[in-house]
Every structure is written in structure tokens, then in C-alpha cells.
Amino acid sequence: MSNYVLPELPYDYAALEPHISATIMELHHSKHHAAYVAGANTAIEKLAEARESGDFANINRLQKDLAFHLGGHTNHSIFWRNLTPDSQGRPTGDLSAAIDEFFGSFEKFQAQFNAASLGLQGSGWGFLAWDGIGKRLIIEQLYDQQGNAPVATIPVLMLDMWEHAFYLDYKNVKADYVKAFWNIINWDDVAARFDAARAGTSGLLLVS
Numbered sequence: 446m447s448n449y450v451l452p453e454l455p456y457d458y459a460a461l462e463p464h465i466s467a468t469i470m471e472l473h474h475s476k477h478h479a480a481y482v483a484g485a486n487t488a489i490e491k492l493a494e495a496r497e498s499g500d501f502a503n504i505n506r507l508q509k510d511l512a513f514h515l516g517g518h519t520n521h522s523i524f525w526r527n528l529t530p531d532s533q534g535r536p537t538g539d540l541s542a543a544i545d546e547f548f549g550s551f552e553k554f555q556a557q558f559n560a561a562s563l564g565l566q567g568s569g570w571g572f573l574a575w576d577g578i579g580k581r582l583i584i585e586q587l588y589d590q591q592g593n594a595p596v597a598t599i600p601v602l603m604l605d606m607w608e609h610a611f612y613l614d615y616k617n618v619k620a621d622y623v624k625a626f627w628n629i630i631n632w633d634d635v636a637a638r639f640d641a642a643r644a645g646t647s648g649l650l651l652v653s
């Protein structure tokens with residue numbers, strides 16, 4: 446029943462320095478992300494046991510555990526691939542045009558993304574998503590690993606704002622971490638997710 450697996454990073458732990466240290470990357474991937482994978486597998490197994498026994502006394506905890514850990518696994522799987530040591534700097538083509546269309550300009554998009562990410566109260570993520578109902582890009586705040594986002598929007602660019610993602614490097618100066626993020630974005634990956642989401646094939650297929 447253990448069907449979730451920790452994906453390999455597409456680069457070395459030290460590859461994103463000086464923006465994100467090898468120490469953070471190693472802990473973040475091999476400990477934190479690995480724990481979400483284990484937690485998601487455990488939740489799936491416990492839910493199977495509950496169905497088998499007919500005892501759903503812990504159903505609320507198990508559903509929350511599934512949402513939290515599978516959310517963590519999903520978010521980090523996207524985040525690693527959103528990053529690269531060889532950033533193209535700026536989005537191009539259709540993605541660039543869509544950002545201009547839905548946010549006014551790249552600078553206005555960046556300003557909202559930064560504000561949403563830095564404004565999170567507690568742990569969470571700032572992210573750019575495709576809303577297939579409105580057929581538009583939107584920026585969202587994700588609380589913890591799973592809260593505060595409508596279910597059917599598809600993330601294309603995610604920024605981990607949990608303290609474990611930056612504290613060893615940036616201490617309490619979150620703004621410097623967010624500033625550094627813009628130097629290591631893999632816009633080719635973001636564009637591929639955007640194209641897939643817009644075409645109605647899930648961007649999540651590109652996770653691993």
C-alpha cells in the first residue's frame with residue numbers, strides 16, 4: 446500500500462547556493478520532504494485498516510493527516526522542480542503574456558506574489574496557480590500544506606514559506622529569502638506546468 450516515493454532532486458544539494466544553502470536543501474529534502482512521504486503512506490494504510498475494521502473513530506484525524514502529508518509531498522515535489530541553478534531570469538512566450546494579461550505586468554505580479562508570501566500568518570506557501578474555471582492565473586496563499594486554496598486550481602509556481610525552508614540561511618529576514626527565490630526560478634518548468642494546466646492535462650503530471 447506504500448505508493449508515495451521521495452523523488453530525487455534534479456540537481457545537487459549545493460546547486461542553489463548562495464541563494465539556498467546545501468545544508469537547508471539536504472535537510473529539507475531528505476528529512477522534511479521524506480517525512481511527508483512517510484506520513485502520506487501511513488495515512489493511506491491507516492484508512493485501509495479503518496475500512497477493514499469498520500472502525501472510523503479516528504476518521505477526522507486520518508483525513509487531516511492525509512491532506513497534510515500528501516499536501517506536503519505534492520508541494521515539495523513541485524517546488525524542487527520550480528527551482529534551478531540555471532534560471533532563465535524571466536518568463537517568456539505565452540507564460541509571460543499571461544502574467545501581463547492577468548496581473549498587469551511582471552513587476553505587479555512579482556509584487557503581489559511577494560506580498561502574499563511574506564504576509565502568511567504562520568507556516569505556508571505562496572503560489573501561482575491556473576484557475577480552470579475562470580481560465581486565468583491567480584496567486585494564492587496556502588496555509589500549512591493544504592489550507593486556504595480551492596481544490597481545483599493547479600499550482601504552477603510554489604514558494605515554501607515554512608521557517609525550515611529559510612531560517613538557517615536568512616534567520617528572521619524573510620524578505621531576503623523571497624528576493625533570492627527570484628534568482629533561481631526554472632521558468633521552463635513553470636511554463637510547462639502552465640501549458641499543461643491550460644490544456645486541461647494536469648500540471649501535476651510533471652511532478653516526477
Ligand code: MN
Binds near residue numbers: 473610
Ligand atoms: Mn518545506
